[in-house]
Amino acid sequence: MNVTMKNQSTPLAEAKPRIRVVDADVHHNIRDKSDLYPYLASIERKRLEEHGIPRNTSLYQANGGWKGARADTFDAGEEVDPRSNFDMFQKKLLDACSVDVAILQVESTPSLVALADIDYSAALIRAINDWSLEHWVARDARYRLSLTIPMQDPAMAVKEIERLGGHPAVIAAYVVCGSPRLYGKREFDPIYAACIDHGLALSLHFSNEGFGMNPPPTAAGFPSYYGETYLIRPQFYQAHLSSFLFEGTFEKFPKLKVVCCESGFGWVPAFRWRADMAWKELRWQTPWIKRLPSEYLEEHVRFTTQPFEESEPPGAVDEIVGWMNGAKTLLYSSDFPHWDFDPPESIPSRFGLHVRRQILAENALSTYPKLAGLAGA
Amino acid sequence: MPTAHPLCKVSEMPPGSRKLVTIGGRDIGVFRLEDGRFFGLRNRCPHRGAPLCAGRLMGLVTAERPYQLVRQREGEILRCPWHGWEFDLTTGRSVFMPEGVRVKSYPVRVQDAPEPAVDKFDVTESEGIVVLWIE
Numbered sequence: 001m002n003v004t005m006k007n008q009s010t011p012l013a014e015a016k017p018r019i020r021v022v023d024a025d026v027h028h029n030i031r032d033k034s035d036l037y038p039y040l041a042s043i044e045r046k047r048l049e050e051h052g053i054p055r056n057t058s059l060y061q062a063n064g065g066w067k068g069a070r071a072d073t074f075d076a077g078e079e080v081d082p083r084s085n086f087d088m089f090q091k092k093l094l095d096a097c098s099v100d101v102a103i104l105q106v107e108s109t110p111s112l113v114a115l116a117d118i119d120y121s122a123a124l125i126r127a128i129n130d131w132s133l134e135h136w137v138a139r140d141a142r143y144r145l146s147l148t149i150p151m152q153d154p155a156m157a158v159k160e161i162e163r164l165g166g167h168p169a170v171i172a173a174y175v176v177c178g179s180p181r182l183y184g185k186r187e188f189d190p191i192y193a194a195c196i197d198h199g200l201a202l203s204l205h206f207s208n209e210g211f212g213m214n215p216p217p218t219a220a221g222f223p224s225y226y227g228e229t230y231l232i233r234p235q236f237y238q239a240h241l242s243s244f245l246f247e248g249t250f251e252k253f254p255k256l257k258v259v260c261c262e263s264g265f266g267w268v269p270a271f272r273w274r275a276d277m278a279w280k281e282l283r284w285q286t287p288w289i290k291r292l293p294s295e296y297l298e299e300h301v302r303f304t305t306q307p308f309e310e311s312e313p314p315g316a317v318d319e320i321v322g323w324m325n326g327a328k329t330l331l332y333s334s335d336f337p338h339w340d341f342d343p344p345e346s347i348p349s350r351f352g353l354h355v356r357r358q359i360l361a362e363n364a365l366s367t368y369p370k371l372a373g374l375a376g377a
Numbered sequence: 378m379p380t381a382h383p384l385c386k387v388s389e390m391p392p393g394s395r396k397l398v399t400i401g402g403r404d405i406g407v408f409r410l411e412d413g414r415f416f417g418l419r420n421r422c423p424h425r426g427a428p429l430c431a432g433r434l435m436g437l438v439t440a441e442r443p444y445q446l447v448r449q450r451e452g453e454i455l456r457c458p459w460h461g462w463e464f465d466l467t468t469g470r471s472v473f474m475p476e477g478v479r480v481k482s483y484p485v486r487v488q489d490a491p492e493p494a495v496d497k498f499d500v501t502e503s504e505g506i507v508v509l510w511i512e
């Protein structure tokens with residue numbers, strides 16, 4: 001395997017030079033819909049006042065933790081959503097976990113990108129992006145923003161990237177897996193071109209499967225329980241990654257980086273092997289794929305660690321990390337303040353200092369073009 | 378040899394309340410159930426080190442057969458605030474694997490006039506003292 005597993009235990013605090021921590025998946029949110037009023041034209045504001053932001057979680061009416069969040073993050077009381085508590089984030093994520101860079105992916109995005117009325121959707125998305133920059137990013141230099149884009153309309157998505165993609169703290173475009181169309185389809189190409197022009201990675205996160213205009217989350221419809229949706233997430237990513245690979249997206253966009261957030265990574269080695277097998281056998285049907293799919297995946301695709309695999313025996317996950325070259329392809333994420341939060345210590349000390357540093361920070365610095373300047377800092 | 382650690386007067390812990398204490402470097406949560414009983418549990422989840430005692434109390438939910446939900450022992454199950462692992466407050470044992478996964482539990486008793494150390498609570502009436510025992 002590629003990973004050197006030294007039998008050493010180095011507490012993060014004692015590591016020298018100190019391991020930098022980049023958290024690739026953090027979920028903030030507005031406290032109330034009125035937070036967006038200043039960023040909306042009057043007609044959109046009136047519509048929001050009257051109808052509010054649609055909730056996309058009604059399918060299951062269930063989640064983990066307490067209301068989907070860590071039960072110990074309701075610092076401002078039961079009625080204040082921890083996702084909207086800026087001070088609590090500083091204390092319990094940035095300070096408590098020594099996070100140097102936290103990449104914000106706003107909680108409301110799935111609801112906003114599920115709207116069929118593209119103009120209203122785009123207006124709300126512009127508002128929440130502006131609000132995020134002003135009320136979170138501008139108030140703490142450790143934050144970066146993964147920019148919500150109206151993926152359901154590629155032309156509008158490009159417009160949003162052109163509007164804010166040049167902001168130094170905007171480092172990725174934030175896209176959810178639920179979609180009427182697979183993301184390798186050529187209609188999405190202008191979005192990837194715009195991402196590269198503005199130095200953005202593409203951050204892919206599950207959500208919206210089966211919601212709004214989207215097809216059911218499985219080939220056989222809708223699961224009954226929230227726990228099932230937890231288990232089936234890898235297939236959302238497998239579908240989009242297969243599409244990227246076989247449509248030739250990475251041939252068309254050699255600089256494109258895709259980050260797959262929050263669906264584990266234990267499935268990645270088998271997916272790589274199978275992709276290589278399919279390419280060898282069926283190569284003539286898609287000859288624009290010049291290299292082994294596993295090579296494209298290793299160059300272009302990253303996986304966030306949370307929720308970190310709990311293998312049995314525990315050391316089995318070390319093999320998986322080796323098989324997928326996790327020393328290069330894994331990015332640490334906490335998912336704060338969600339209930340299935342992983343602290344930086346979730347990256348096992350037995351991985352050794354080098355691999356932990358790669359996963360906790362260095363890989364992120366070489367994935368998001370705008371973070372490259374922090375390398376070696 | 379077990380050592381007694383007086384914590385407070387009983388009236389300072391009404392039913393349904395909880396208290397975090399640190400004794401000998403150990404963070405321990407002391408709970409008083411609605412029915413008046415007291416229990417102590419180490420404030421560290423064996424899964425990923427979360428502050429376990431910040432979790433929600435719930436009942437024990439079981440089902441003899443699929444879909445036939447039964448909820449009992451209301452308030453005796455502590456659900457970790459992070460990943461939701463459930464622990465039996467009365468024993469420290471996990472619900473999903475009682476033999477293999479558990480958290481240290483401590484006896485908590487109400488005593489009339491235990492050690493001289495309780496002087497600090499200024500017990501003027503015959504009120505009980507909440508005492509945590511560490512073995």
